[in-house]
Amino acid sequence: MDKKEEPSIGLKLSPRLIELLAKLQEIELEDLEMDVGELEIWIQPGAATSFPNIKTALPAAAAKPVKIVESEFTPPVETYPGRVCEVKLGAMKNEGGTRGKTITIGGETAPPFYTFEKPTPNPPVISVDVFDMEVPLPKAVKMHVKDVTGDPAAWAKLAVEKFDADLVTIHLISVDPLQKNASPKEAVKTVEEVAQAVDVPLVVGGCGDPAKDTEVFEAVAETFAGERFLISSITRDMDVEKCAKFIKKHGHAVLAFTPMDLNLARELNRKLYEYLPREDIVMDLTTAALGYGLDYSFTNMERARLAALMGDLELAHPMSSGTTNAWAAREAWLKLSPEWEPRELRGPLWEVVTALTLLLAGVDLFMMMHPAAVKTIKDIIRQLMAGRGAGKSDKLAEWVLMKF
């Protein structure tokens, strides 16, 4: 791979993106039949309410202005009683950990990127997914990680060094009793390898089995006491008290997962408050893929953030999104008829659009997978963080005359 890196400016994607995107490979899946409907049934929503006629003469030119009538504009700035709490992830040597840096998320006092009101205190960050065993991956992703699947340490290194991940999520899915049923000890070993390979803060993910995850998280929390990992995740049907206690005892932070219901999110947070300070809690309100419920995720997160700013303390936590779920949409990975190809571009763009939508709803931590998607979101976050006043508009009108 060409090592030449370009500092990227906003949506200017570096040439490396092309490499990341362009590895078109052979195609496995069958064509999806497209339903090409009849053009005749084409209906415009609510059309045909007016049939304007060309006026033959100008209306009476009574008191028409002859020069621009000045108006004033005051930015519609509001103030909010609430503030999203800040959560610090990772701990360096002098803080009891071994990480090379720490990351702070949250702290917002205005809606996402309303920089006309307040600057965004901490940039949203990206954690790249690493799995501890072979998992089914979409082709567009697999081609970038095929040399490291099954080797979480190498995968984590790739994520940090090549994909520019801010954090790494090590998903311990091999502990699943229905999969390899790996022991907590083995899980600890995997985390150890990853923690040795990279020095960014880590997110530690479980397998989804409440009892086993509790066991594994406890072993990991204890072994890596003081590292301030984000334990992903605690759900309502786990022994919340037990989990919260060992997370607190060993100095980690928690990701509180609830399925698309703000009341459940509040309820889980209330339980956690009995054992943990607010600054140890990040929320995952569930991310559905673009086209498969993203609207619910978007609105849930937007509501949560607005409620937080209006003073709802139980929702005033940084938000995390499992953006990788974007790949659950068949349009992200399925081979479609030629007019929608190549899927090697469509897939990562699916992840990008899912992420951008939620970025504007207030997500602070993205868990992502495709390197081109990661790069794009990082570039855009950088631009949005730069704030206002940098836009150059003097030549903007020339788009009308632009030739190809």
Place this chain on the structure above:
Amino acid sequence: MSQKTKLGIKELSPIDVYRLLPKTNCKECGFNNCMAFAAKLVNREVSVENCKPLLKKEHVNAYKQLKDMLKPAVKEIIIGTGDKAVKIGGKFVMHRHELAYFNPTCIAIDITDEMTDEEIIDRIKRTENFQYEHIGQTLRLDMLAVRSTSNSPEKFKATVKKVNENTRLPLILCSLNPEVLRAGLEAIPGARPLLYAVTKDNWREIADLALTYNCPVTVFAPNDIKLLKSLVKTLLEYGVEDLVLDPGTMYGEGLADTLNNFTMIRRSACKYGDELLGFPLLGVPMTVWMESASLAKEIVIWREACLAAMLMVRYADVLILHNIDGWALLPNIILRQSIYTDPRKPVAVEPGLRVFGTPDENSPVLFTTNFALTYYTVASDIESAKINAYLLVIDTEGTAVDSGVAGRKLTAEKVAESLKASGVENKVKHRKLIIPGKASRLSGEIEELTGWQVLVGPRDSSEIPKFIQEKWQIQR
């Protein structure tokens, strides 16, 4: 400012509306009484005109008051005429959860007056033929933006004429030169295209064109909302009332300004009743092509798609794009469908047993969740393959299979209960249940609880037909 007289969407109560209705409970509107109709009006589920008595002369004042009381914060503008028309704007709220968004963002594809005839026809055809079926809707592109890159009135006139003869889509005519726009309008005098654009330099000439041809017109004041408002005020006083606002679409270092401008304008309209900013917003993601000479085409298309997505989320009512490649447009038309879905609609479908085709005692039994999107996707895959089958829809409180399993809304217990309650065991001889691939972790438990044999199906329902053909036939 004294514009805060109008009640916001949240403050308006059915009582306020009821007071102005005839109060005769005549039921002509289809509701039992005027109060019920008032409640529907407040929710914008019906229009005032459904009350026929109100349209009579004696109620004209009440009608006018109601119209004004119920009018959206962002004016609804019609572009085109007759069956070619589209509506943009008509927004009541900033956030979709406050009510719902109406009139989905129109996407226009550009054409220039220096393209060859073949290229023009090709772009028209590709724009018109673009369609994708998703959750029971056909998603399409909406408009064409004809730009004069030649700056020649004759050339533009000929191109506009040609485009208009070859399309049924409404047009945006783009030139900052009034003579060029006039020529374009002369080619299609009654078509009511959207004009682009009024600037501080050409506003009078273009305002005259808008009045003469009765067209909506875009006000372009890049990165200068004060100027934008001033131009709007000027045009309104001049008699031009159907306006669209373009505060400039900048990318790269200008991205933050762009999103802030769109956001400030929409908030001023929706929350502060600023009528000078209460017009639809137009974004031009194709500005990314201005600095694209040294870049691969895919990169520029990629950027354009990112900008379009962000502007769609941040209130754009019209977008002008250059790219027509499906891979980049598909995410955005699906995003549009998502955010314009009425959030008041239920997330879930009725749980229970569904019958597809004419199943017999040997037909497969599958299950899925009652999340509407999941259900419709699975149902359409089974239907389009013409499979005879029973589909058990399990009440997961409206969550999808994977999040249902993760959030314990979809459990083996629930599957067992639903299977029992459905009575499907009396309809088939076999005891084999096909479960979604994403619920594979439940298979052992389901077998224990139900005594049925579990066949783990595909992870995506598009592969159900193949699965049934290969696995079910062998099983039998």
